Amino acid sequence: MSERDRDRDGEGRARSARPRDGLGRPLPYGAEGVERQPEGVVRTPAGTVAEAQRLLDGGMPFHAHEVFEDAWKSRPGAEEALWRGLAQLAVGLTHAARGNSVGGARLLRRGAGALAGYGEAYGIDTAGLAGWARALAGRVEAGERIDAAAEAPRLTGPPGTV
Template identity: 80%
Template sequence: MNGRDRDGEGRARSARPRDGLGRPLPYGAPGVARQPEGVVRSPAGTVEEAQRLLDAGMPFHAHEVFEDAWKSRPAAEEALWRGLAQLAVGLTHAARGNAVGGARLLRRGAAAVEGFGGDPYGIDVRGLVRWAQGLAGRVEEGAVVDAVREAPRLRGGLE
């Protein structure tokens, strides 16, 4: 045994608590509750839960909600949910101060969702693409990112 934390099924999984941006904290420190994995939600439920987490400044956790959707929704929707997860992780990296990773994931996520015309499940794809491209540019210019203030509106009303 190598002393690594394991989940109930024996897979390596850190038991360290995490902060709102998903950064590991020391063992025993108070952290943010993790999102349960493998939850199957309706598309509306996915968007609502992810928006709640984004609004709370927890884009890392929102990414996990989108990841569950891309694994449980039809294959034709995989790029949409994966792209949304990449947008959330891009915001996570940007808020952590990782400009290169943040900008790269914001652009990658924008490119993935851009292929979905209209507003699938009420998601404002065009607005999210504008938000992601704008934030990526500001991050590359050295902007300090606050995850709460920069949280996108998934269903329109993007500032």
């Protein structure tokens, strides 16, 4: 396929039109996939958390990562570490569920590090999420098979509900 023949979005940027599964893996053209998240959506923090939680609960952490990435790019700079860390947790869970133990553990720990010491924000238990991510990273490195929906963390709620 030449550069000219590549799939492009409405603005002319290269973007694969292949459908994707819940873990973001490309499927063959014509296959039924998961609806992709639109890019560049500006949501309220509560809207971001609610949409990401819906996707995590549905076993779609790759798509939740895209929601967090939009927040990371659109929220004030002081919140960058929060949203970037949450995006890293979601993509770490994605890699872990795909069987990529090295990448999954690395991203889970990187996300946990970004959240460490951040404190609670928008009802998000960042300390609980960091602990969940570190524990999951250890299980992934030990060779445990990970089911994304079964491992989906609770983003909000009292400590210990992650």
